[in-house]
Amino acid sequence: FNAFGGIGESLGAFSRIRELLDIALENDYDVVPATPLTSNPMAQGTSVYFKKISFGYNKLKFGSELAEKEENLILKEITLRAEKGKRTAIVGPSGAGKSTILQLIERFYDPDDGQIFVHEKDYRNYSREELRKLITYVEQDSPVISGTLRDNLQLGNRKVNDSDCIKVLEEVNLQHLLSRDSKGLDMQVGESGASLSGGERQRLAMARSLLSSAEIVLLDELTSNLDSLNEMGMKKAVDKLKGKKTVIVVAHRLSTVIDSDIIYVLEHGRVVGSGSHNELIDTVPLYRELAKEQFVDREM
Ligand code: ATP
Numbered sequence: 001f002n003a004f005g006g007i008g009e010s011l012g013a014f015s016r017i018r019e020l021l022d023i024a025l026e027n028d029y030d031v032v033p034a035t036p037l038t039s040n041p042m043a044q045g046t047s048v049y050f051k052k053i054s055f056g057y058n059k060l061k062f063g064s065e066l067a068e069k070e071e072n073l074i075l076k077e078i079t080l081r082a083e084k085g086k087r088t089a090i091v092g093p094s095g096a097g098k099s100t101i102l103q104l105i106e107r108f109y110d111p112d113d114g115q116i117f118v119h120e121k122d123y124r125n126y127s128r129e130e131l132r133k134l135i136t137y138v139e140q141d142s143p144v145i146s147g148t149l150r151d152n153l154q155l156g157n158r159k160v161n162d163s164d165c166i167k168v169l170e171e172v173n174l175q176h177l178l179s180r181d182s183k184g185l186d187m188q189v190g191e192s193g194a195s196l197s198g199g200e201r202q203r204l205a206m207a208r209s210l211l212s213s214a215e216i217v218l219l220d221e222l223t224s225n226l227d228s229l230n231e232m233g234m235k236k237a238v239d240k241l242k243g244k245k246t247v248i249v250v251a252h253r254l255s256t257v258i259d260s261d262i263i264y265v266l267e268h269g270r271v272v273g274s275g276s277h278n279e280l281i282d283t284v285p286l287y288r289e290l291a292k293e294q295f296v297d298r299e300m
Pocket of ligand 1: 057058074092093094095096097098099100101
Protein backbone atom coordinates (compact mmCIF):
# COMPACT_ATOMS: atom_id res chain seq x y z
CA PHE A 1 0.00 0.00 0.00
CA ASN A 2 2.64 2.45 1.04
CA ALA A 3 4.86 1.64 -1.92
CA PHE A 4 2.26 3.50 -3.96
CA GLY A 5 2.31 6.36 -1.49
CA GLY A 6 6.02 6.77 -2.24
CA ILE A 7 5.40 7.07 -5.95
CA GLY A 8 2.60 9.58 -5.40
CA GLU A 9 4.75 11.71 -3.15
CA SER A 10 7.73 11.74 -5.51
CA LEU A 11 5.47 12.72 -8.38
CA GLY A 12 4.07 15.53 -6.26
CA ALA A 13 7.51 16.87 -5.35
CA PHE A 14 8.71 16.56 -8.93
CA SER A 15 5.65 18.33 -10.23
CA ARG A 16 6.14 21.25 -7.83
CA ILE A 17 9.79 21.74 -8.74
CA ARG A 18 8.85 21.54 -12.39
CA GLU A 19 6.17 24.17 -11.92
CA LEU A 20 8.62 26.50 -10.27
CA LEU A 21 11.17 26.02 -12.98
CA ASP A 22 8.48 26.40 -15.59
CA ILE A 23 9.27 23.24 -17.50
CA ALA A 24 6.41 22.07 -19.68
CA LEU A 25 5.58 18.39 -20.05
CA GLU A 26 3.92 17.18 -23.20
CA ASN A 27 1.63 14.74 -21.46
CA ASP A 28 0.07 17.34 -19.17
CA TYR A 29 -3.71 17.28 -19.05
CA ASP A 30 -4.09 20.32 -21.21
CA VAL A 31 -7.34 19.04 -22.58
CA VAL A 32 -9.77 21.88 -22.06
CA PRO A 33 -13.38 20.92 -22.72
CA ALA A 34 -14.74 22.58 -25.86
CA THR A 35 -17.86 23.74 -24.02
CA PRO A 36 -17.47 24.95 -20.43
CA LEU A 37 -18.63 22.41 -17.89
CA THR A 38 -21.58 23.38 -15.71
CA SER A 39 -21.19 25.91 -12.94
CA ASN A 40 -23.08 25.56 -9.65
CA PRO A 41 -25.05 28.23 -7.74
CA MET A 42 -23.48 27.00 -4.47
CA ALA A 43 -20.06 27.84 -5.90
CA GLN A 44 -20.94 31.54 -6.03
CA GLY A 45 -18.46 33.75 -4.17
CA THR A 46 -16.04 30.87 -3.69
CA SER A 47 -12.48 30.41 -4.89
CA VAL A 48 -12.67 26.68 -4.28
CA TYR A 49 -15.83 24.65 -3.80
CA PHE A 50 -15.82 20.91 -3.13
CA LYS A 51 -19.15 19.27 -3.82
CA LYS A 52 -19.49 15.80 -2.28
CA ILE A 53 -15.97 14.73 -3.12
CA SER A 54 -14.99 11.09 -2.62
CA PHE A 55 -11.51 9.84 -3.34
CA GLY A 56 -9.28 6.78 -2.79
CA TYR A 57 -5.57 6.42 -3.60
CA ASN A 58 -5.78 2.72 -4.25
CA LYS A 59 -6.74 2.73 -7.91
CA LEU A 60 -3.21 1.78 -8.90
CA LYS A 61 -3.45 -1.27 -6.73
CA PHE A 62 -7.08 -2.36 -6.82
CA GLY A 63 -8.56 -0.77 -9.94
CA SER A 64 -11.17 1.98 -9.71
CA GLU A 65 -14.14 -0.15 -8.65
CA LEU A 66 -12.48 -1.42 -5.50
CA ALA A 67 -10.86 1.92 -4.76
CA GLU A 68 -14.32 3.45 -4.55
CA LYS A 69 -15.39 0.97 -1.89
CA GLU A 70 -16.17 2.74 1.35
CA GLU A 71 -13.26 1.21 3.27
CA ASN A 72 -10.75 2.26 0.61
CA LEU A 73 -11.91 5.84 0.41
CA ILE A 74 -9.67 8.46 1.98
CA LEU A 75 -12.19 11.27 1.42
CA LYS A 76 -15.91 10.59 1.80
CA GLU A 77 -18.47 13.05 0.41
CA ILE A 78 -16.51 16.13 1.42
CA THR A 79 -18.32 19.41 0.87
CA LEU A 80 -16.26 22.51 1.54
CA ARG A 81 -16.42 26.16 0.54
CA ALA A 82 -13.36 28.41 0.51
CA GLU A 83 -14.63 31.96 0.06
CA LYS A 84 -12.69 34.50 -1.98
CA GLY A 85 -10.12 36.44 0.05
CA LYS A 86 -10.91 34.49 3.24
CA ARG A 87 -8.91 31.98 5.27
CA THR A 88 -10.32 28.45 5.43
CA ALA A 89 -8.66 26.05 7.88
CA ILE A 90 -8.76 22.27 7.82
CA VAL A 91 -7.99 20.49 11.08
CA GLY A 92 -8.22 16.86 12.18
CA PRO A 93 -6.23 13.92 13.52
CA SER A 94 -3.23 12.56 11.63
CA GLY A 95 -4.33 10.53 8.59
CA ALA A 96 -7.81 12.14 8.42
CA GLY A 97 -7.18 13.23 4.81
CA LYS A 98 -6.29 16.92 5.25
CA SER A 99 -3.30 17.02 2.91
CA THR A 100 -5.18 14.87 0.40
CA ILE A 101 -7.72 17.70 0.04
CA LEU A 102 -4.91 20.07 -0.95
CA GLN A 103 -3.51 17.50 -3.40
CA LEU A 104 -6.90 17.27 -5.11
CA ILE A 105 -7.17 21.06 -5.41
CA GLU A 106 -3.79 21.03 -7.14
CA ARG A 107 -5.12 18.28 -9.37
CA PHE A 108 -2.36 15.82 -8.58
CA TYR A 109 -5.26 13.36 -8.51
CA ASP A 110 -8.83 13.49 -9.74
CA PRO A 111 -11.73 12.63 -7.41
CA ASP A 112 -13.68 9.39 -7.83
CA ASP A 113 -16.95 11.14 -7.21
CA GLY A 114 -18.24 14.70 -6.82
CA GLN A 115 -17.17 17.96 -8.38
CA ILE A 116 -14.52 20.59 -7.69
CA PHE A 117 -15.06 24.20 -8.69
CA VAL A 118 -12.29 26.78 -8.93
CA HIS A 119 -13.47 30.37 -9.28
CA GLU A 120 -17.00 29.06 -9.73
CA LYS A 121 -16.15 26.88 -12.74
CA ASP A 122 -15.75 23.12 -12.80
CA TYR A 123 -11.98 22.83 -12.49
CA ARG A 124 -11.79 20.51 -15.49
CA ASN A 125 -12.37 23.68 -17.52
CA TYR A 126 -8.82 24.74 -16.70
CA SER A 127 -5.63 23.49 -18.26
CA ARG A 128 -2.80 22.62 -15.88
CA GLU A 129 -1.08 25.78 -17.03
CA GLU A 130 -4.09 27.89 -16.02
CA LEU A 131 -4.50 26.12 -12.67
CA ARG A 132 -0.89 26.68 -11.68
CA LYS A 133 -1.28 30.38 -12.40
CA LEU A 134 -4.24 30.45 -10.03
CA ILE A 135 -2.89 28.28 -7.21
CA THR A 136 0.35 28.17 -5.21
CA TYR A 137 1.25 25.50 -2.70
CA VAL A 138 3.34 26.14 0.40
CA GLU A 139 4.44 23.18 2.48
CA GLN A 140 7.20 22.05 4.76
CA ASP A 141 9.21 20.66 1.86
CA SER A 142 8.52 23.54 -0.49
CA PRO A 143 11.45 23.53 -2.85
CA VAL A 144 14.28 25.88 -2.00
CA ILE A 145 16.97 25.94 -4.66
CA SER A 146 20.67 26.20 -3.98
CA GLY A 147 21.62 29.77 -4.77
CA THR A 148 20.86 33.15 -3.31
CA LEU A 149 17.81 34.56 -1.56
CA ARG A 150 17.14 36.59 -4.69
CA ASP A 151 17.28 33.48 -6.93
CA ASN A 152 14.66 31.86 -4.73
CA LEU A 153 12.36 34.87 -4.63
CA GLN A 154 12.53 35.36 -8.37
CA LEU A 155 11.64 31.73 -9.10
CA GLY A 156 8.44 31.72 -11.06
CA ASN A 157 8.42 35.51 -11.46
CA ARG A 158 11.55 36.95 -12.99
CA LYS A 159 10.11 40.48 -13.01
CA VAL A 160 10.42 40.81 -9.24
CA ASN A 161 13.00 43.50 -8.38
CA ASP A 162 15.27 43.90 -5.34
CA SER A 163 13.00 46.30 -3.49
CA ASP A 164 10.04 43.88 -3.94
CA CYS A 165 12.26 41.12 -2.52
CA ILE A 166 13.32 43.16 0.52
CA LYS A 167 9.75 44.27 1.23
CA VAL A 168 8.38 40.74 1.08
CA LEU A 169 11.17 39.36 3.31
CA GLU A 170 10.10 41.87 5.94
CA GLU A 171 6.49 40.85 5.53
CA VAL A 172 7.28 37.23 6.35
CA ASN A 173 9.72 38.12 9.13
CA LEU A 174 12.85 36.99 7.30
CA GLN A 175 14.55 40.40 7.27
CA HIS A 176 17.21 39.07 9.68
CA LEU A 177 18.60 36.96 6.81
CA LEU A 178 19.56 40.11 4.92
CA SER A 179 22.13 41.03 7.54
CA ARG A 180 23.21 37.51 8.46
CA ASP A 181 26.43 37.54 6.44
CA SER A 182 26.12 41.12 5.17
CA LYS A 183 25.45 39.90 1.66
CA GLY A 184 21.81 41.00 1.58
CA LEU A 185 19.85 39.33 -1.21
CA ASP A 186 23.08 37.68 -2.39
CA MET A 187 23.12 35.48 0.72
CA GLN A 188 23.60 31.83 -0.26
CA VAL A 189 20.88 29.61 1.19
CA GLY A 190 22.99 26.44 0.91
CA GLU A 191 22.22 23.11 -0.73
CA SER A 192 18.39 23.04 -1.00
CA GLY A 193 18.20 25.73 1.66
CA ALA A 194 20.35 23.84 4.18
CA SER A 195 21.38 27.00 6.00
CA LEU A 196 17.73 27.82 6.76
CA SER A 197 15.50 26.31 9.43
CA GLY A 198 12.33 24.43 8.43
CA GLY A 199 10.24 27.45 9.48
CA GLU A 200 12.45 29.81 7.46
CA ARG A 201 12.21 27.60 4.38
CA GLN A 202 8.44 27.57 4.63
CA ARG A 203 8.32 31.35 5.07
CA LEU A 204 10.56 31.78 2.04
CA ALA A 205 7.98 29.78 0.09
CA MET A 206 5.27 32.06 1.56
CA ALA A 207 7.25 35.08 0.37
CA ARG A 208 7.29 33.55 -3.09
CA SER A 209 3.54 33.06 -3.07
CA LEU A 210 3.04 36.69 -1.98
CA LEU A 211 5.08 37.74 -5.00
CA SER A 212 3.18 35.47 -7.36
CA SER A 213 0.01 36.45 -9.14
CA ALA A 214 -1.77 33.27 -7.95
CA GLU A 215 -4.92 34.17 -6.04
CA ILE A 216 -5.26 30.89 -4.13
CA VAL A 217 -2.63 29.83 -1.59
CA LEU A 218 -2.66 26.28 -0.24
CA LEU A 219 -0.67 26.08 2.97
CA ASP A 220 0.30 22.85 4.71
CA GLU A 221 1.61 24.14 8.02
CA LEU A 222 4.59 22.70 9.83
CA THR A 223 3.58 20.30 12.57
CA SER A 224 6.75 20.72 14.58
CA ASN A 225 6.98 23.18 17.43
CA LEU A 226 8.38 26.46 16.27
CA ASP A 227 10.51 28.75 18.39
CA SER A 228 8.94 32.11 19.17
CA LEU A 229 10.67 33.99 16.32
CA ASN A 230 9.50 31.39 13.81
CA GLU A 231 6.04 31.32 15.34
CA MET A 232 5.73 35.08 15.12
CA GLY A 233 7.09 35.04 11.57
CA MET A 234 4.56 32.44 10.50
CA LYS A 235 1.68 34.38 12.02
CA LYS A 236 2.84 37.59 10.38
CA ALA A 237 3.22 35.86 7.02
CA VAL A 238 -0.21 34.21 7.13
CA ASP A 239 -1.82 37.47 8.29
CA LYS A 240 -0.16 39.27 5.39
CA LEU A 241 -2.08 37.10 2.96
CA LYS A 242 -5.41 38.19 4.47
CA GLY A 243 -7.60 40.06 2.06
CA LYS A 244 -5.07 39.59 -0.75
CA LYS A 245 -5.36 35.86 -1.32
CA THR A 246 -7.74 33.02 -0.66
CA VAL A 247 -5.91 30.83 1.84
CA ILE A 248 -6.72 27.18 2.47
CA VAL A 249 -4.59 25.95 5.31
CA VAL A 250 -4.03 22.57 6.90
CA ALA A 251 -3.63 24.24 10.26
CA HIS A 252 -1.57 23.19 13.26
CA ARG A 253 -1.05 26.57 14.90
CA LEU A 254 -3.60 28.05 17.24
CA SER A 255 -3.15 31.54 15.80
CA THR A 256 -3.85 30.31 12.28
CA VAL A 257 -6.88 28.30 13.39
CA ILE A 258 -8.48 30.97 15.59
CA ASP A 259 -8.06 33.73 13.02
CA SER A 260 -9.58 31.65 10.22
CA ASP A 261 -12.89 32.70 8.76
CA ILE A 262 -14.10 29.11 8.75
CA ILE A 263 -12.68 25.85 10.12
CA TYR A 264 -13.53 22.38 8.82
CA VAL A 265 -12.97 19.44 11.15
CA LEU A 266 -12.07 16.21 9.40
CA GLU A 267 -12.22 12.70 10.85
CA HIS A 268 -11.64 9.49 8.85
CA GLY A 269 -12.18 11.36 5.59
CA ARG A 270 -15.45 12.99 6.60
CA VAL A 271 -16.31 16.54 7.63
CA VAL A 272 -17.65 16.22 11.18
CA GLY A 273 -18.12 19.92 11.82
CA SER A 274 -17.48 23.39 10.45
CA GLY A 275 -17.68 26.89 11.84
CA SER A 276 -15.68 29.38 13.87
CA HIS A 277 -13.31 28.36 16.67
CA ASN A 278 -15.82 29.33 19.36
CA GLU A 279 -18.71 27.54 17.64
CA LEU A 280 -16.66 24.38 17.26
CA ILE A 281 -15.38 24.44 20.83
CA ASP A 282 -19.03 24.47 21.95
CA THR A 283 -20.43 21.94 19.49
CA VAL A 284 -17.79 19.48 18.22
CA PRO A 285 -16.19 17.24 20.88
CA LEU A 286 -13.39 16.15 18.48
CA TYR A 287 -12.43 19.79 17.90
CA ARG A 288 -12.34 20.39 21.65
CA GLU A 289 -10.03 17.37 22.01
CA LEU A 290 -7.78 18.51 19.16
CA ALA A 291 -7.59 21.99 20.56
CA LYS A 292 -6.49 20.52 23.91
CA GLU A 293 -3.89 18.20 22.33
CA GLN A 294 -2.50 20.35 19.54
CA PHE A 295 -2.50 23.58 21.37
CA VAL A 296 -1.33 22.18 24.65
CA ASP A 297 0.21 24.77 26.99
CA ARG A 298 -1.29 27.56 24.94
CA GLU A 299 -4.08 29.88 25.78
CA MET A 300 -7.32 28.53 24.33
P1 ATP B 1 -1.18 14.29 8.74
O1 ATP B 1 -1.79 15.29 9.68
O2 ATP B 1 -0.52 13.17 9.44
O3 ATP B 1 -0.33 14.92 7.66
P2 ATP B 1 -3.49 14.10 6.94
O4 ATP B 1 -4.80 14.32 7.62
O5 ATP B 1 -2.94 15.24 6.16
O6 ATP B 1 -2.43 13.54 7.98
P3 ATP B 1 -3.28 12.60 4.48
O7 ATP B 1 -1.83 12.90 4.30
O8 ATP B 1 -4.26 13.29 3.60
O9 ATP B 1 -3.69 12.83 6.01
O10 ATP B 1 -3.46 11.03 4.36
C1 ATP B 1 -4.72 10.40 4.50
C2 ATP B 1 -4.53 8.91 4.29
O11 ATP B 1 -4.14 8.67 2.94
C3 ATP B 1 -3.47 8.27 5.16
O12 ATP B 1 -3.94 7.01 5.56
C4 ATP B 1 -2.27 8.13 4.25
O13 ATP B 1 -1.48 7.02 4.60
C5 ATP B 1 -2.93 7.93 2.89
N1 ATP B 1 -2.09 8.48 1.78
C6 ATP B 1 -1.58 9.71 1.71
N2 ATP B 1 -0.91 9.90 0.56
C7 ATP B 1 -1.00 8.72 -0.12
C8 ATP B 1 -0.52 8.26 -1.39
N3 ATP B 1 0.17 9.06 -2.18
N4 ATP B 1 -0.81 6.98 -1.73
C9 ATP B 1 -1.53 6.18 -0.93
N5 ATP B 1 -2.02 6.54 0.27
C10 ATP B 1 -1.76 7.80 0.68
